[in-house]
Amino acid sequence: MNRHLLPDEIDLLLDGEAGFGVAPLKAHVRQCPECAAEVEAARFVVAELEALPHLAPSPLFAERVMAQVQVFEPWHVALLDTLRRFVPQSRPARVLAGAGAVSVASVLTVALLWLGARLDVLTMLGGTALERAQGAARGILGDAVASALGDPAVGLLGSGTGVALIATTFILAVIIAAAGLRRVAAAGRNRQ
Known part of the structure; x- marks a missing residue:
C-alpha cells in the first residue's frame, strides 16, 4: 500500500472486522510505523471512552428538549387541525352540523346559478355601481380642485x-x- 490508512480503515481495524479488505490493512500497519501509531492512539481513545461511566438521561429529558424545538408544520396539516377543532365530538351533533353545511352550500349554489343565468342583471348592477363610484370620485376631485385652484379650474377639468x-x-x-x-x-x- 503506497498511502497511509484512512480514518474509516482505522475504524475497520478497531472494530475487529474480518473481511476481504482487512488483511492488506493489517499488513500495512505492521510495515508502517505512522499508521501503527495512529491505530494505537485510536485504540487508546476507544478504551478511554469505554472506561467512562454510562449515564442515562432523566426520564423527562426528551420531553424538555422537544418542548424547546420548533417543529415545522405544513399548512395543510395546520388547516386540518384547525378544522377538526370546529367539528363536534358527538355523532348527533356532527350529523346536524353536516346537514347545516349541506343546506348552506345548496342555497349558495342555487343563488350563484340563478345569478349566472341572470348575467344581464349582474352587468346592470356592476355598471350602476361603477357609475356611482365614478360620480363620487369626480365630486371629490372637483371639490379638491375647486378648493386648490378655484371654480374656473373645475370647469376646465370637466x-x-x-x-x-x-x-x-x-x-x-x-x-x-x-x-x-x-x-x-x-x-x-x-x-x-
Missing part, C-alpha cells in the same frame, strides 16, 4: 380639452424635471 391640457402640462413638467435632475447629476460628476 371639458375634454381641459383634461388634455392638464395631461400635457403634467407630461411636460415631468420631462422638464427629469432634464433638470440630469443636468444637476452631470454637474456633480464634473466637479469630481
Whole structure:
C-alpha cells in the first residue's frame, strides 16, 4: 500500500472486522510505523471512552428538549387541525352540523346559478355601481380642485380639452424635471 490508512480503515481495524479488505490493512500497519501509531492512539481513545461511566438521561429529558424545538408544520396539516377543532365530538351533533353545511352550500349554489343565468342583471348592477363610484370620485376631485385652484379650474377639468391640457402640462413638467435632475447629476460628476 503506497498511502497511509484512512480514518474509516482505522475504524475497520478497531472494530475487529474480518473481511476481504482487512488483511492488506493489517499488513500495512505492521510495515508502517505512522499508521501503527495512529491505530494505537485510536485504540487508546476507544478504551478511554469505554472506561467512562454510562449515564442515562432523566426520564423527562426528551420531553424538555422537544418542548424547546420548533417543529415545522405544513399548512395543510395546520388547516386540518384547525378544522377538526370546529367539528363536534358527538355523532348527533356532527350529523346536524353536516346537514347545516349541506343546506348552506345548496342555497349558495342555487343563488350563484340563478345569478349566472341572470348575467344581464349582474352587468346592470356592476355598471350602476361603477357609475356611482365614478360620480363620487369626480365630486371629490372637483371639490379638491375647486378648493386648490378655484371654480374656473373645475370647469376646465370637466371639458375634454381641459383634461388634455392638464395631461400635457403634467407630461411636460415631468420631462422638464427629469432634464433638470440630469443636468444637476452631470454637474456633480464634473466637479469630481
